[in-house]
Amino acid sequence: MTILYLLIPLSLILLGLAVWAFFWAVKNDQFEDLEGPAHRILFDEDENDLSAEEREKRRKSADKHDGPAKR
Amino acid sequence: MSHQASTAEAAVDYCYHCGSLVPAGAPWSIVLDEREHPLCCPGCEAVAHAIVDGGLGSYYRFRTELPERPDERQAVKAETWAVFDDPGLQRQFVHAEDDGDRVHATLAVDGITCAACAWLIEHRLNDLEGVTSSAVNLSHHRVRVAWDPARLKLSRILAEMAAIGYSAQPYEPDAAQQRLQFEERMNIRRLIVAAVGMAQVMMFSIPIYMAAPGEISADFYALFHWLSFALATPVVFFSAMPFFRNAVRDLRARVLGMDVPVSIAIGGAYLASGYAVIADTGEVYFDSVAMFTFFLLFGRYVEARARRRSGHTGNVMAGALPLSAVRLEANGEERILPASELVAGDRVVVKPGHGVPADGVIEEGESSLDESMLTGEYLPVNRRIGDSVTGGSQNIESPLVVRVTHAGKNARVASIVDLTDRAFASRPRLARLAARMSHLFVLRLLIVTVCVTTAWWFIDPSRMLWVMLSVLVVTCPCALALATPTALTAGHGQLRRRGILITRADAIESLSQVDRVIFDKTGTLTCGEMQLIDTRPLDGITAERARTVAAALEAHSEHPIARAFRPWRQATVDASDRVSRTGLGVEGTMDGKRWRLGRADFVAPGRALTPPGEGQWLLLGEEGEPRAWFALRDRLREDAAETVAELKARGIQVELLSGDTAETVRGMAEQLGIETWQAGASPEGKLARIRECQAAGEKVAMIGDGINDVPVLAGADVSIAMNGATDLARTSADAVLLSPRLLRIVEAIEIARATRRIMRQNMIWSVCYNFSALPLAAIGIVPPWVAALGMSGSSLVVVGNALRLNRFRLRPAPVSAPEARLVNA
Numbered sequence: 076m077t078i079l080y081l082l083i084p085l086s087l088i089l090l091g092l093a094v095w096a097f098f099w100a101v102k103n104d105q106f107e108d109l110e111g112p113a114h115r116i117l118f119d120e121d122e123n124d125l126s127a128e129e130r131e132k133r134r135k136s137a138d139k140h141d142g143p144a145k146r
Numbered sequence: 147m148s149h150q151a152s153t154a155e156a157a158v159d160y161c162y163h164c165g166s167l168v169p170a171g172a173p174w175s176i177v178l179d180e181r182e183h184p185l186c187c188p189g190c191e192a193v194a195h196a197i198v199d200g201g202l203g204s205y206y207r208f209r210t211e212l213p214e215r216p217d218e219r220q221a222v223k224a225e226t227w228a229v230f231d232d233p234g235l236q237r238q239f240v241h242a243e244d245d246g247d248r249v250h251a252t253l254a255v256d257g258i259t260c261a262a263c264a265w266l267i268e269h270r271l272n273d274l275e276g277v278t279s280s281a282v283n284l285s286h287h288r289v290r291v292a293w294d295p296a297r298l299k300l301s302r303i304l305a306e307m308a309a310i311g312y313s314a315q316p317y318e319p320d321a322a323q324q325r326l327q328f329e330e331r332m333n334i335r336r337l338i339v340a341a342v343g344m345a346q347v348m349m350f351s352i353p354i355y356m357a358a359p360g361e362i363s364a365d366f367y368a369l370f371h372w373l374s375f376a377l378a379t380p381v382v383f384f385s386a387m388p389f390f391r392n393a394v395r396d397l398r399a400r401v402l403g404m405d406v407p408v409s410i411a412i413g414g415a416y417l418a419s420g421y422a423v424i425a426d427t428g429e430v431y432f433d434s435v436a437m438f439t440f441f442l443l444f445g446r447y448v449e450a451r452a453r454r455r456s457g458h459t460g461n462v463m464a465g466a467l468p469l470s471a472v473r474l475e476a477n478g479e480e481r482i483l484p485a486s487e488l489v490a491g492d493r494v495v496v497k498p499g500h501g502v503p504a505d506g507v508i509e510e511g512e513s514s515l516d517e518s519m520l521t522g523e524y525l526p527v528n529r530r531i532g533d534s535v536t537g538g539s540q541n542i543e544s545p546l547v548v549r550v551t552h553a554g555k556n557a558r559v560a561s562i563v564d565l566t567d568r569a570f571a572s573r574p575r576l577a578r579l580a581a582r583m584s585h586l587f588v589l590r591l592l593i594v595t596v597c598v599t600t601a602w603w604f605i606d607p608s609r610m611l612w613v614m615l616s617v618l619v620v621t622c623p624c625a626l627a628l629a630t631p632t633a634l635t636a637g638h639g640q641l642r643r644r645g646i647l648i649t650r651a652d653a654i655e656s657l658s659q660v661d662r663v664i665f666d667k668t669g670t671l672t673c674g675e676m677q678l679i680d681t682r683p684l685d686g687i688t689a690e691r692a693r694t695v696a697a698a699l700e701a702h703s704e705h706p707i708a709r710a711f712r713p714w715r716q717a718t719v720d721a722s723d724r725v726s727r728t729g730l731g732v733e734g735t736m737d738g739k740r741w742r743l744g745r746a747d748f749v750a751p752g753r754a755l756t757p758p759g760e761g762q763w764l765l766l767g768e769e770g771e772p773r774a775w776f777a778l779r780d781r782l783r784e785d786a787a788e789t790v791a792e793l794k795a796r797g798i799q800v801e802l803l804s805g806d807t808a809e810t811v812r813g814m815a816e817q818l819g820i821e822t823w824q825a826g827a828s829p830e831g832k833l834a835r836i837r838e839c840q841a842a843g844e845k846v847a848m849i850g851d852g853i854n855d856v857p858v859l860a861g862a863d864v865s866i867a868m869n870g871a872t873d874l875a876r877t878s879a880d881a882v883l884l885s886p887r888l889l890r891i892v893e894a895i896e897i898a899r900a901t902r903r904i905m906r907q908n909m910i911w912s913v914c915y916n917f918s919a920l921p922l923a924a925i926g927i928v929p930p931w932v933a934a935l936g937m938s939g940s941s942l943v944v945v946g947n948a949l950r951l952n953r954f955r956l957r958p959a960p961v962s963a964p965e966a967r968l969v970n971a
Contacts, residue, residue, distance in 0.1 A: 076363070076366065079366070083369075083373070085347070086346070087346075090342055090346055094338065094339065094342055097335075097338040097342075098335060098338070101331050101334050101335055101338075102331075105284065106281040106331070106334050107283055107286070108259075108284055108285045108286070109285060109286050109451075110260065110281060110284045111264055111284035111285070112286070114260075114261030114264070115261065115264065115265070117208075117261075118204075118208055118261075118262070122829060130375045138509055
């Protein structure tokens with residue numbers, strides 16, 4: 076049973092760490108948006124139909140004509 | 147005629163972007179994945195092209211909800227974003243990043259409907275040169291964006307977001323919001339402390355419960371007790387603090403809320419157990435204390451989250467007041483600033499074509515103003531020096547100098563905008579009933595507890611304390627107090643997600659009991675969109691020329707009839723001295739000739755002309771000479787017939803009350819299968835009809851739109867205003883349909899019925915639970931920790947039952963519905 080004298084303080088330290096970690100998460104906005112991340116995982120990060128150059132070209136032509144570019 | 151109508155309706159298309167109906171012959175479209183998709187308006191076209199040209203066409207594949215229809219007026223005002231580049235103003239909401247030259251700001255975004263919106267916004271912004279990061283918060287509809295001010299202006303970011311259909315404004319929480327956010331975070335911390343404390347106290351209690359007597363040495367026994375004591379202390383003094391505070395507040399106000407017995411139970415158990423540990427005699431209940439606190443906090447946290455999710459989403463006043471204003475400084479200079487910065491006493495210049503940024507009094511100038519935003523009256527009104535003007539109205543003719551009397555949140559229009567808040571501000575009858583019940587309940591509970599405790603004093607004083615605790619805990623009326631609010635919030639949220647905004651708290655209850663739905667014809671069963679279906683030119687004019695002239699005459703009118711001519715508007719053809727004559731038509735001068743468009747007796751006085759066919763005909767005339775006839779028709783909503791059938795299938799009477807001619811109303815009623823109808827009804831007549839139905843014991847739902855409906859809407863048991871209705875009508879209606887689909891009415895009634903059903907289940911469950919648990923606890927067979935479990939279990943049953951509403955499905959939408967393309971797209 077003497078092992079308890081080691082295990083109990085250990086568990087209390089772990090407890091303290093857990094509380095500290097949770098408080099850190101609260102402070103750093105981890106609990107602000109509980110919906111977004113659930114959906115975000117479903118979308119591919121690099122999902123873009125056009126290459127960077129193509130996008131730039133279209134944007135420039137859109138600016139020039141002052142209206143949406145047509146294909 | 148009817149044959150033509152049906153073929154025209156069969157060819158109807160839905161906008162690929164927003165799901166609205168595409169007007170026949172509309173030129174707008176978008177090419178995506180080698181397919182051409184129709185679009186409903188230039189606004190949608192601009193947004194769709196911005197999305198596809200940005201290479202983000204996958205948005206249409208990802209999305210699960212349709213976006214709102216982009217506001218054309220908003221797009222025009224894009225140049226006003228430049229206001230937010232002002233360094234003085236930026237100091238308020240732009241903050242430097244920790245690592246030096248970059249800055250970040252939080253923007254409140256309108257129009258976020260689903261997770262794909264977040265994807266779209268983030269990708270569009272990250273693609274901009276100079277943006278280092280952007281993160282959308284889906285719960286609060288905000289985006290935090292960090293950028294390099296040397297390479298990018300904030301106005302560009304805002305314009306970029308507006309281009310893809312999300313108008314954004316810098317967001318800086320005010321003191322109240324900051325406090326709210328602080329409270330929210332404190333609640334999470336309290337929950338965490340209670341959870342961790344509970345888990346650990348259990349660890350020390352379970353050995354004591356499990357062990358046979360003498361198996362644990364006295365040393366460990368004491369150690370476990372002292373450790374439990376130490377761990378329960380922060381739970382009581384930090385986590386349970388709100389209960390104590392609320393209990394004190396309740397007692398001061400001489401009401402008995404459910405926090406009173408909760409506080410007595412937590413405080414009493416903690417003090418008694420603490421005494422037991424110190425004096426080393428008696429029972430210890432720290433595990434029950436921690437568990438009770440945790441479960442209570444957890445129940446409240448779940449409820450708060452549900453409430454927040456269904457609460458307000460839009461930004462206050464967005465779209466109602468113009469973003470920027472031009473202020474006249476003391477030295478006569480003009481300075482552009484955000485309208486939110488205005489204070490009473492400021493002098494602002496309002497140029498023609500711009501919105502009035504705040505309520506005020508005209509100091510210089512005279513002009514006509516479009517106040518349709520507030521009054522629904524589409525005709526401009528004349529205002530001169532000394533007259534008051536209302537923020538949100540549009541200046542049409544000439545510049546004005548206005549002295550501000552009420553700006554920002556005090557402006558009249560601001561009170562109209564936040565509808566959801568009003569619904570939550572007034573507590574519905576059922577919730578009030580529940581609150582009163584729980585007050586009485588707590589009072590009786592306390593009396594019963596005192597009796598039981600006294601009885602046990604005589605029976606067995608050593609068990610008296612824990613019996614008292616068990617009674618207090620097990621009968622805690624948490625479930626009773628949560629029964630209605632949770633169901634109502636879940637119901638509101640479900641309605642809100644389906645585009646039905648409840649503005650009055652009692653609306654859900656009334657909706658669930660509706661026996662009769664009365665439609666007001668104009669704009670409810672029809673789209674409210676007049677279409678030009680026929681042109682008959684007379685002498686000396688071509689059909690094309692006639693339409694162009696008519697379009698020029700109607701150019702600046704917002705009247706539904708004027709919109710019918712909009713496609714034929716040509717910039718080179720313009721009329722001067724345009725005057726609108728209410729109920730008659732419009733007139734204007736072109737090339738020195740006076741043209742009129744409207745009723746035959748107005749256009750060509752003295753000539754008894756008869757229209758060339760049935761329906762609604764307008765005459766165009768030049769100097770009293772008739773030139774052309776135009777036939778107009780208002781189109782039926784595509785789901786009108788289905789809605790009527792669905793309502794009837796649910797045992798609800800459907801009726802049509804209209805101010806229109808008998809001929810039109812009869813045709814429509816027959817087409818939709820409505821047996822009861824009345825034509826030529828005045829507002830008084832409509833009200834009388836509602837009273838008649840109500841006198842017969844029926845609950846009447848009135849579905850209307852225009853300003854004339856307001857008294858009628860107010861007279862009905864529950865009123866629903868359609869999308870596109872005037873804003874004043876919206877506020878007096880109990881619910882607003884934000885989506886253009888009539889079938890939502892059926893869904894609203896179904897959801898209201900489900901909400902009511904769940905409320906009733908919750909009430910019955912919690913009352914039964916409390917009444918059956920009380921005797922068990924009173925005879926002393928329920929230990930406190932079982933009581934804590936029972937109490938929290940009953941609360942969670944109530945919350946879980948309410949959350950079932952979130953999964954509510956009416957039935958799959960018909961294939962023709964615009965939502966269907968979400969799947970196929």
